[in-house]
Amino acid sequence: MNIRIYNARVLTMEQGRDIFFGEVHIRENRISYVGNAENAPECRWDREIDAEGNVVMPGFKNAHTHSAMTFLRSYADDLPLHNWLNEQIFPMEAKLTPDDIYHLSKLAIMEYLTSGVTANFDMYLTPDTIAQASIDCGFRTVMVGGLNNFSQSFEGLEEWLNKYNDPEELVTFQLGFHAEYTNSRENLEKLAALVHKYKAPISTHSSESAGEVAGCIERHGVTPTVLFNSLGMFDYGGSCYHCVYMTDEDLDIMAEKGICVVTNPASNLKLASGIADITKMLEKGVHVAIGTDGPASNNCLDMFREMFLVTGLAKVRENNAAAVSADNVLRMATVEGAYAMGLKDADVLAEGKFADLIMIDLNQPNMQPINNIEKNIVYSGSKQNIKLTMVNGRVLYENGEFFIGTPAQEIYAKANEIISRMKG
Amino acid sequence: MNIRIYNARVLTMEQGRDIFFGEVHIRENRISYVGNAENAPECRWDREIDAEGNVVMPGFKNAHTHSAMTFLRSYADDLPLHNWLNEQIFPMEAKLTPDDIYHLSKLAIMEYLTSGVTANFDMYLTPDTIAQASIDCGFRTVMVGGLNNFSQSFEGLEEWLNKYNDPEELVTFQLGFHAEYTNSRENLEKLAALVHKYKAPISTHSSESAGEVAGCIERHGVTPTVLFNSLGMFDYGGSCYHCVYMTDEDLDIMAEKGICVVTNPASNLKLASGIADITKMLEKGVHVAIGTDGPASNNCLDMFREMFLVTGLAKVRENNAAAVSADNVLRMATVEGAYAMGLKDADVLAEGKFADLIMIDLNQPNMQPINNIEKNIVYSGSKQNIKLTMVNGRVLYENGEFFIGTPAQEIYAKANEIISRMKG
Numbered sequence: 089m090n091i092r093i094y095n096a097r098v099l100t101m102e103q104g105r106d107i108f109f110g111e112v113h114i115r116e117n118r119i120s121y122v123g124n125a126e127n128a129p130e131c132r133w134d135r136e137i138d139a140e141g142n143v144v145m146p147g148f149k150n151a152h153t154h155s156a157m158t159f160l161r162s163y164a165d166d167l168p169l170h171n172w173l174n175e176q177i178f179p180m181e182a183k184l185t186p187d188d189i190y191h192l193s194k195l196a197i198m199e200y201l202t203s204g205v206t207a208n209f210d211m212y213l214t215p216d217t218i219a220q221a222s223i224d225c226g227f228r229t230v231m232v233g234g235l236n237n238f239s240q241s242f243e244g245l246e247e248w249l250n251k252y253n254d255p256e257e258l259v260t261f262q263l264g265f266h267a268e269y270t271n272s273r274e275n276l277e278k279l280a281a282l283v284h285k286y287k288a289p290i291s292t293h294s295s296e297s298a299g300e301v302a303g304c305i306e307r308h309g310v311t312p313t314v315l316f317n318s319l320g321m322f323d324y325g326g327s328c329y330h331c332v333y334m335t336d337e338d339l340d341i342m343a344e345k346g347i348c349v350v351t352n353p354a355s356n357l358k359l360a361s362g363i364a365d366i367t368k369m370l371e372k373g374v375h376v377a378i379g380t381d382g383p384a385s386n387n388c389l390d391m392f393r394e395m396f397l398v399t400g401l402a403k404v405r406e407n408n409a410a411a412v413s414a415d416n417v418l419r420m421a422t423v424e425g426a427y428a429m430g431l432k433d434a435d436v437l438a439e440g441k442f443a444d445l446i447m448i449d450l451n452q453p454n455m456q457p458i459n460n461i462e463k464n465i466v467y468s469g470s471k472q473n474i475k476l477t478m479v480n481g482r483v484l485y486e487n488g489e490f491f492i493g494t495p496a497q498e499i500y501a502k503a504n505e506i507i508s509r510m511k512g
Numbered sequence: 513m514n515i516r517i518y519n520a521r522v523l524t525m526e527q528g529r530d531i532f533f534g535e536v537h538i539r540e541n542r543i544s545y546v547g548n549a550e551n552a553p554e555c556r557w558d559r560e561i562d563a564e565g566n567v568v569m570p571g572f573k574n575a576h577t578h579s580a581m582t583f584l585r586s587y588a589d590d591l592p593l594h595n596w597l598n599e600q601i602f603p604m605e606a607k608l609t610p611d612d613i614y615h616l617s618k619l620a621i622m623e624y625l626t627s628g629v630t631a632n633f634d635m636y637l638t639p640d641t642i643a644q645a646s647i648d649c650g651f652r653t654v655m656v657g658g659l660n661n662f663s664q665s666f667e668g669l670e671e672w673l674n675k676y677n678d679p680e681e682l683v684t685f686q687l688g689f690h691a692e693y694t695n696s697r698e699n700l701e702k703l704a705a706l707v708h709k710y711k712a713p714i715s716t717h718s719s720e721s722a723g724e725v726a727g728c729i730e731r732h733g734v735t736p737t738v739l740f741n742s743l744g745m746f747d748y749g750g751s752c753y754h755c756v757y758m759t760d761e762d763l764d765i766m767a768e769k770g771i772c773v774v775t776n777p778a779s780n781l782k783l784a785s786g787i788a789d790i791t792k793m794l795e796k797g798v799h800v801a802i803g804t805d806g807p808a809s810n811n812c813l814d815m816f817r818e819m820f821l822v823t824g825l826a827k828v829r830e831n832n833a834a835a836v837s838a839d840n841v842l843r844m845a846t847v848e849g850a851y852a853m854g855l856k857d858a859d860v861l862a863e864g865k866f867a868d869l870i871m872i873d874l875n876q877p878n879m880q881p882i883n884n885i886e887k888n889i890v891y892s893g894s895k896q897n898i899k900l901t902m903v904n905g906r907v908l909y910e911n912g913e914f915f916i917g918t919p920a921q922e923i924y925a926k927a928n929e930i931i932s933r934m935k936g
Contacts, residue, residue, distance in 0.1 A: 158880070162887035166827075166834040199877035202896060357824030358891070360833040388878045388892035393817065400781030403590075409784040410590040451920070453623035454812045454895075456582070457927040463586035467782070468812035471878075472626060472895045488912075496875070503881040 089134040089481060090115050093447070096139035097461065098122060100437040101146050101422045107461055112144050114443040117481035122437050142475060143448040143461060146437055147206025148391040149425025152329040152350040152379025154212050155196035156189040159507045160384035169297050169359045177384060183510045186214040191502040193221035197492065198499060199389040200227070201485035204474040206444035209291070209327075209350070209379065209429045211264055213239065215248045219259040225492040226482050228444060230429040232264035232291050235279070236271050242278055249286060255433070258480060262326075262430065267293040268304050268312045280319040289325035289430060292316070295338070296330035297361050313338035322347050327428040329379065330355075331369075332362040339372045348375040348428040351420075353397035354388075355381035366402045367411050377428040378420050392469045395421055399466060414466035447476040513558040513905060514539050517871070520563035521885065522546060524861040525570050525846045531885055536568050538867040541905035546861050566899060567872040567885060570861055571630025572815040573849025576753040576774040576803025578636050579620035580613040583931045584808035593721050593783045601808060607934045610638040615926040617645035621916065622923060623813040624651070625909035628898040630868035633715075633751075633774070633803065633853045635688055637663065639672045643683040649916040650906050652868060654853040656688035656715050659703070660695050666702055673710060679857070682904060686750075686854065691717040692728050692736045704743040713750035713854060716740070719762070720754035721785050737762035746771050751852040753803065754779075755793075756786040763796045772799040772852040775844075777821035778812075779805035790826045791835050801852040802844050816893045819845055823890060838890035871900040 091114040099107045100122060111128045113121035121128055157177075164176030184192075189212065200208055207228035212218055215231045222229040231252065233245045245263060252261035263286070265271055265279055283290050294312045295301050304312045314337065316322060322341070327348035334342075334349075342349060351364050369376050378398060380389045395417050402412040426435035434442045450458060454468045465473075477485040484491050515538040523531045524546060535552045537545035545552055581601075588600030608616075613636065624632055631652035636642055639655045646653040655676065657669045669687060676685035687710070689695055689703055707714050718736045719725050728736045738761065740746060746765065751772035758766075758773075766773060775788050793800050802822060804813045819841050826836040850859035858866045874882060878892045889897075901909040908915050 158877075160883075161881065161892060162884040165884075165887055165891065166837065168833045172833070195877055195880060202877060354820070354824065357828045358833065360827040360831050360835070363828060383892070386891070387887070388894070390878070390892075390894060393820065393894075396778070396817065400778065403784040404781045404787060407784050409592045409596070409782065411784070413590065451924065453582075453619055453626060453920075453923075454814070456619060456924045457585065457931045459584075459931060460586040460589075463589055463811070467589065467810070468585060468807075470812070470814060470817075470895050496877075500875065500877075500880045507881045507883060 090131055091481070092131070092133045092136045093139050093144055094125065094136065095141060096144040097141060098437065099143055099145040099461070101419065102436045102438060107143070112437060112445065114481050117443055119437060119439055119441050119443050121439060139447060140451070142450050144437070144445055145448065146422045146435065147444045147446045147477060147479070148204050148421045149377065149429060149431065149434070150200060150205045150208040150380055150389065150391060151327070151377035151425040151428045152352055152381060153196070153208050153210055153389065154382030155208060155210050156184070156192035156212050156218065157382035157384040158192045158195045159188070159503060159510070161387045163507070164384065165387070169361055170299065172359060172385070180510060181213065184213065186217040188506045189214045190217040190221045191499065192506065193218050194225060194492070194494065194499050195503045196383065196389055197221065197225045197227045198490055198496065201477045201490065202474060203389060203391045203471045204446040204448070204477055205389070205391055206446065206477060206479045207429060207431060207434060215252070215261060219252060222259050224494070226479055226484055227258065228434065228479050229259050230431065231259065231261045233262070234264060234266045235275065236266040237275065242282065245282060249288065260430070263288050263290040265290070265292050267300070268315060269300055273308070276315070276319055280321045283321055283324055287324050290321055291327045291329070293330055294328035295333045298333050301333045311335060311338055313341050317341045317345065327377070330361070330364070332356055332364045334365065339369060339374055342374045343372045346375065348377050348424065350377045350379045350428055351398060352379050352381040353401055354393055355385040357397070358387070359385055363401045363405045365405065366398060367406050370412065370416065375424055375427055376420050377424040390471055391421055392471060395466050395469070414463045417466045418462055443478055443481040445478050446474060449473045449475040514555055515905070516555070516557045516560045517563050517568055518549065518560065519565060520568040521565060522861065523567055523569040523885070525843065526860045526862060531567070536861060536869065538905050541867055543861060543863055543865050543867050545863060563871060564875070566874050568861070568869055569872065570846045570859065571868045571870045571901060571903070572628050572845045573801065573853060573855065573858070574624060574629045574632040574804055574813065574815060575751070575801035575849040575852040576776055576805060577620070577632050577634055577813065578806030579632060579634050580608070580616035580636050580642065581806035581808040582616045582619040583612070583927060585811045587931070588808065589811070593785055594723065596783060596809070604934060605637065608637065610641040612930045613638045614641040614645045615923065616930065617642050618649060618916070618918065618923050619927050620807065620813055621645065621649045621651045622914055622920065625901045625914065626898060627814045627816060627895045628870040628872070628901055629813070629815055630870065630901060630903045631853060631855060631858060639676070639685060643676060646683050650903055650908055651682065652858065652903050653683050654855065655683065655685045657686070658688060658690045659699065660690040661699065666706065669706065673712065684854070687712050687714040689714070689716050691724070692739060693724055697732070700739070700743055704745045707745055707748055711748050713748050714745055715751045715753070717754055718752035719757045722757050725757045735759055735762055737765050741765045741769065751801070754785070754788070756780055756788045758789065763793060763798055766798045767796045770799065772801050772848065774801045774803045774852055775822060776803050776805040777825055778817055779809040781821070782811070783809055787825045787829050789829065790822060791830050794836065794840065799848055799851055800844050801848040814895055815845055816895060819890050819893070838887045841890045842886055867902055867905040869902050870898060873897045873899040
């Protein structure tokens with residue numbers, strides 16, 4: 089499909105480029121033009137969308153999640169991380185089938201679309217059915233291994249890495265493991281060897297709770313960040329999720345190695361984990377992206393809530409109302425997310441990039457008056473403002489309707505069926 | 513109009529009553545029946561609404577706001593409270609006309625409706641045009657005085673108190689003043705005399721920042737709460753907004769006198785004021801309601817964001833993931849808000865109460881599966897889930913459309929015109 093979006097306030101997210109009034113053209117799955125109306129090339133369009141002055145910008149990247157955990161939304165709440173994980177989450181997950189994960193991932197994808205998310209960085213159990221869910225919906229997913237002492241295998245990681253390695257496809261795979269505290273030292277060393285074998289980035293949960301860091305120091309004599317780096321895990325990039333308890337040395341390593349912090353503020357509140365020091369990360373030049381974490385800990389998949397929290401929590405943590413500007417937060421939610429996920433063609437709106445974009449409705453009371461659009465989006469925006477979500481050149485969500493090949497009610501029914509069966 | 517809502521999951525918010533499947537009937541502006549379908553009385557209906565299994569519950573009460581500050585949304589951000597107020601807010605407010613406040617209040621009312629808010633507790637400059645905006649929209653507003661050394665007068669307070677004193681009407685007025693730090697001791701004493709003259713509750717900003725409390729101790733030798741109480745201000749009830757810096761003695765006074773804390777978590781983050789100790793307030797039996805504060809400090813008027821923050825911030829503050837349950841938060845946002853505002857007929861869904869209610873759309877991905885509806889609303893809900901907002905028996909918002917007598921675009925245009933004129 090060739091699609092022309094016109095009458096738009098275009099926010100490309102390219103460094104230093106202000107919002108301008110103009111057009112965005114899409115040919116098949118890529119952007120073919122971004123600019124003013126005067127210079128726009130002619131074409132035979134399959135569809136022309138009048139943006140009516142609304143904002144067109146790159147879609148948000150949900151840079152850390154466990155999509156299929158939708159089945160546990162509002163099921164096990166109000167528990168600290170380790171009890172929550174061991175007493176509630178792991179026993180229920182043991183009952184999941186690959187087919188369950190297919191349907192539950194679709195439910196999450198629907199929610200991503202309502203929140204303007206065009207790609208997710210998804211750590212979960214069965215990559216093959218996760219990939220199928222994304223492909224069937226037309227959604228972009230970077231899967232990441234979640235290896236630990238009791239699930240997934242090194243053979244599996246290698247198989248998936250080789251199978252989902254084409255950046256032209258909707259779904260790719262990256263090396264990853266659950267966390268230091270769920271992996272033996274032998275596992276960690278073998279993971280580092282894989283990193284070197286494939287010259288590939290690797291990602292993991294890290295330094296989410298104070299107890300986790302203390303445990304790592306007891307087991308290995310150093311923090312998780314120092315440990316991973318000393319094993320050579322960070323030699324080809326990657327990202328660490330949460331990073332609530334980081335030393336200066338940890339952050340210096342992250343900056344030097346270009347390892348991205350993916351912050352998960354809502355989940356860190358809800359599990360009482362703490363507030364990450366985003367201000368210091370930015371000062372030290374660490375890349376910071378944003379993720380919702382999974383729906384069992386958050387409990388929703390809403391990038392607007394996360395964006396407000398990133399800046400709001402930084403302000404109260406630093407006792408400085410100027411901490412972490414709205415511009416910076418928008419960059420984390422788009423460009424830095426793409427960096428974390430290795431999606432170099434899905435970061436900004438520019439010719440040749442993937443057509444992964446959203447339209448933000450300014451004709452809602454929370455966006456009026458139009459004093460400052462970036463601040464409106466970060467401080468005042470909500471899922472209600474997502475008028476359209478396009479992934480890989482296809483409109484998957486528009487004006488509250490989903491275009492993902494399966495009726496919404498069918499996906500809701502499946503999710504309820506799965507959790508009923510488990511409780512049963 | 514007589515309206516029947518059927519096929520609903522009814523959440524009355526009465527203490528101890530679980531959600532049940534049934535009907536809510538509305539005759540004119542009051543609820544005439546809440547119960548199952550079998551016992552529902554017959555009637556000639558003007559409209560029958562099939563809730564399709566969605567939740568019907570009391571509307572949220574936004575128990576502290578400055579509605580007309582919509583014009584400053586995203587205009588002056590990233591500043592601490594006192595600079596923000598003195599350098600940005602007060603100079604712009606000086607340029608406002610009563611007519612501006614009429615239009616800007618309407619913009620806020622639209623936003624309340626999208627967030628399921630059916631009444632606001634509004635402290636702002638010109639009660640007469642605020643009242644007119646609410647009446648013209650069909651919205652319920654409890655106005656509160658904002659007297660200080662440089663605006664509003666004692667004569668004004670008395671005039672408004674006498675003029676807007678009929679609880680049957682959409683708009684009422686309560687005594688109030690801006691804050692301790694913007695009022696002379698003489699003012700405070702005269703306010704206390706008014707409280708006693710009318711045996712009326714009084715409300716104010718209190719203990720929002722550490723500096724404010726320190727300043728009060730310097731000026732008066734005691735905290736704001738102790739000062740107000742010692743002057744007899746709390747003898748007939750009322751509420752205090754923010755309450756971030758409260759001593760045990762302060763909270764004991766609040767509990768003993770039945771004075772409601774109205775917490776404003778998003779504003780307290782954004783202005784770097786701090787995190788209120790909601791857990792301790794509840795332990796001490798203090799009433800706690802929730803407000804958005806004004807759109808210049810928040811920057812949006814979204815009760816879903818506030819509800820998540822109340823519990824999320826309590827959890828991280830206490831390092832206890834079980835702190836402040838979802839049930840408790842829902843109660844604050846409805847029943848306790850009505851308590852703060854003196855709206856005894858707008859607290860729960862029951863026969864004889866005002867028909868101020870909302871319908872929450874469960875047919876959205878963020879509400880599925882249906883493991884626990886209250887938790888879904890508090891932890892995962894968003895404005896997108898507000899399918900219908902009814903105030904005083906009239907549907908003012910439904911499926912994204914407003915029914916408030918003025919086209920949305922006209923109100924947006926007015927707001928942009930006002931801020932342009934001021935900047936100009």
